Amino acid sequence: MVRLFHKQIGNRRFPRRAWRLPGWIPGGALVLGVSLSVWAASFTASLDRPTVLAGEPVGLTLTFDGVTLSSSPRLPAIPGIQVLPGMQSGINRSVGPDGQASTVQTFKFTLMPSEPGEFTIPAFEIELNGQHLSSLPLSLTVLREDPSAPPAEMANQAAFLWPAWPQREVYVNETVILELRLYVHGGVSRIGDFQFPPFNVDGITAGNLIQGERFQRRVGGTTYSVYPLQVVLTPHRPGRQVIGPLSGSLVLNPRDPFDWFFRRSAPQSVTLELPRHELQVLPLPTNNVPASFNGAVGQFELTVSAGPTNVAVGDPITVKVQISGRGAWEWLSLPEQPGWKDFTVYPATARLETTDALGIQGTKYFEQVVAPQSAAVQALPALEFSFFDPQQREYRTLRHPATPLVVRPTAAATPVIAASQSGGAEAPPPTQDIVGLKQRLGTVAAIQPPLARQPWFWGLNSLPVLGWILACVWRRRREALANNPRLRRRRQVAQIVNDGVEELRQLAAQNQAEAFFARLFHLLQEQIGERLNLPASAITEVVVDERLKPAGLPDAACAALHELFQSCNLARYAPVHSSQALAAFIPRLEAVILQLRRFEP
Numbered sequence: 001m002v003r004l005f006h007k008q009i010g011n012r013r014f015p016r017r018a019w020r021l022p023g024w025i026p027g028g029a030l031v032l033g034v035s036l037s038v039w040a041a042s043f044t045a046s047l048d049r050p051t052v053l054a055g056e057p058v059g060l061t062l063t064f065d066g067v068t069l070s071s072s073p074r075l076p077a078i079p080g081i082q083v084l085p086g087m088q089s090g091i092n093r094s095v096g097p098d099g100q101a102s103t104v105q106t107f108k109f110t111l112m113p114s115e116p117g118e119f120t121i122p123a124f125e126i127e128l129n130g131q132h133l134s135s136l137p138l139s140l141t142v143l144r145e146d147p148s149a150p151p152a153e154m155a156n157q158a159a160f161l162w163p164a165w166p167q168r169e170v171y172v173n174e175t176v177i178l179e180l181r182l183y184v185h186g187g188v189s190r191i192g193d194f195q196f197p198p199f200n201v202d203g204i205t206a207g208n209l210i211q212g213e214r215f216q217r218r219v220g221g222t223t224y225s226v227y228p229l230q231v232v233l234t235p236h237r238p239g240r241q242v243i244g245p246l247s248g249s250l251v252l253n254p255r256d257p258f259d260w261f262f263r264r265s266a267p268q269s270v271t272l273e274l275p276r277h278e279l280q281v282l283p284l285p286t287n288n289v290p291a292s293f294n295g296a297v298g299q300f301e302l303t304v305s306a307g308p309t310n311v312a313v314g315d316p317i318t319v320k321v322q323i324s325g326r327g328a329w330e331w332l333s334l335p336e337q338p339g340w341k342d343f344t345v346y347p348a349t350a351r352l353e354t355t356d357a358l359g360i361q362g363t364k365y366f367e368q369v370v371a372p373q374s375a376a377v378q379a380l381p382a383l384e385f386s387f388f389d390p391q392q393r394e395y396r397t398l399r400h401p402a403t404p405l406v407v408r409p410t411a412a413a414t415p416v417i418a419a420s421q422s423g424g425a426e427a428p429p430p431t432q433d434i435v436g437l438k439q440r441l442g443t444v445a446a447i448q449p450p451l452a453r454q455p456w457f458w459g460l461n462s463l464p465v466l467g468w469i470l471a472c473v474w475r476r477r478r479e480a481l482a483n484n485p486r487l488r489r490r491r492q493v494a495q496i497v498n499d500g501v502e503e504l505r506q507l508a509a510q511n512q513a514e515a516f517f518a519r520l521f522h523l524l525q526e527q528i529g530e531r532l533n534l535p536a537s538a539i540t541e542v543v544v545d546e547r548l549k550p551a552g553l554p555d556a557a558c559a560a561l562h563e564l565f566q567s568c569n570l571a572r573y574a575p576v577h578s579s580q581a582l583a584a585f586i587p588r589l590e591a592v593i594l595q596l597r598r599f600e601p
Contacts, residue, residue: 047059072107081112232359292384296333351364511582
């Protein structure tokens with residue numbers, strides 16, 4: 001059975017109105033089914049944004065690397081936060097360069113905080129066959145209103161950039177997140193070609209711009225889509241550091257290759273301005289600095305293990321140190337341990353695994369090999385790690401207690417005297433230590449020409465391009481027809497007339513005079529109505545002299561139309577009984593239809 005439960009957080013201060021999961025929630029609140037392949041597995045939890053407004057959704061993502069869950073997890077109740085329905089999940093399987101297959105499974109929940117405050121989502125932990133996988137605790141700040149909201153007069157712009165500067169002073173080597181919020185008007189369909197210069201500031205190291213999840217905000221009553229762009233700033237020099245001004249650009253409604261022939265708006269380029277800002281950087285305090293402090297700034301936790309603990313003098317002992325938390329990892333290294341004077345200390349190796357896109361939250365793994373120098377050593381002394389906590393504005397020291405050891409003395413070396421070979425037998429010849437890898441080449445086959453030189457390869461790859469071109473042409477014609485009602489009616493009437501002429505031939509052969517002239521009259525109405533853009537039911541013989549003749553229809557065509565209309569009227573009183581007489585009207589109708597189609601009123 002595998003259980004996912006909340007890990008308790010000890011000795012942690014919470015601000016006013018802080019919320020934690022209640023202690024009555026059972027440890028098995030999240031019960032998961034997990035496959036048997038869990039070696040080299042990891043589990044992380046992350047939030048889309050650390051700060052939201054009350055009533056604004058935020059995503060919580062659980063990522064399982066190397067563990068496949070057979071059922072979706074269920075989050076326990078969190079006071080003040082509602083878990084919305086519609087959990088999303090996905091599995092990504094890949095094979096690395098070494099041939100090892102990896103599986104990453106994600107579950108994304110949508111949380112809706114209902115009231116402002118500081119919320120702490122404790123760490124989750126997995127137990128499976130004695131293996132423990134845990135995530136880091138998450139902090140969520142819920143505000144009643146956005147202190148970095150742009151003024152209402154910005155609502156007249158199609159797009160603009162608004163920074164959310166840090167609200168307090170920062171310390172040297174402290175990582176701070178600068179969020180640049182790109183506001184795009186709700187009427188903009190697409191954006192593209194975002195250009196922004198890098199942050200080149202003396203005394204400050206800046207990371208890359210990382211885009212977060214899009215959300216919506218209202219500015220002066222207008223709804224905007226907000227694209228958060230976060231960059232990590234790490235100051236290295238105390239004093240006032242100036243950031244900006246910087247200028248970038250963005251294209252609104254860029255051209256899409258799939259809808260170039262029916263676009264409704266033209267591209268528009270806008271300039272994005274980042275104003276000048278001064279960041280006050282404080283030096284680290286010089287009083288009460290621990291002896292084991294070597295420059296780490298942030299919030300960290302320490303885990304240490306050592307083994308083997310039963311060794312001989314000079315045997316290696318691997319000390320594994322795991323430092324997890326949030327901070328500037330490039331300044332974090334394993335401090336020297338003065339208490340290890342009775343050990344031979346070898347250089348440590350380090351490995352970093354980050355759990356967020358910005359690279360400031362994660363775990364750094366150290367492996368330190370030490371060897372006891374005498375049998376009098378009874379324990380590996382305590383390991384200390386100190387750092388400066390900018391939130392609490394004080395130094396903190398984490399200490400792992402001493403590890404008991406059993407150190408045996410080294411066994412005395414027994415001299416070995418090789419017996420000399422005397423007399424008879426000669427020494428065997430030395431064996432050959434270098435041999436050929438392959439003496440015979442085996443079957444030799446001719447190398448086929450590359451695919452790029454074979455015609456069928458290019459023909460096969462051109463099929464998708466040809467299909468895309470045909471689809472674009474077909475779509476363009478369909479859109480053109482949908483936007484032109486006259487063209488649609490012209491094609492429809494042409495089909496009606498063609499089918500009607502065939503029907504007239506059948507009626508003439510069957511000598512059905514009444515139906516013949518009724519169909520003939522209807523075809524004249526359809527064709528004349530299409531030319532004059534009038535309903536077919538409104539067409540009579542009167543329109544020939546009132547509309548067609550003044551519009552320029554030849555007199556011969558007008559006379560022929562009069563004759564056909566009069567024949568349809570006379571057929572009611574003096575019907576024609578001969579099939580040959582009925583068939584004689586069809587060529588006259590076809591001639592009139594041809595003249596009407598060439599006629600443009």
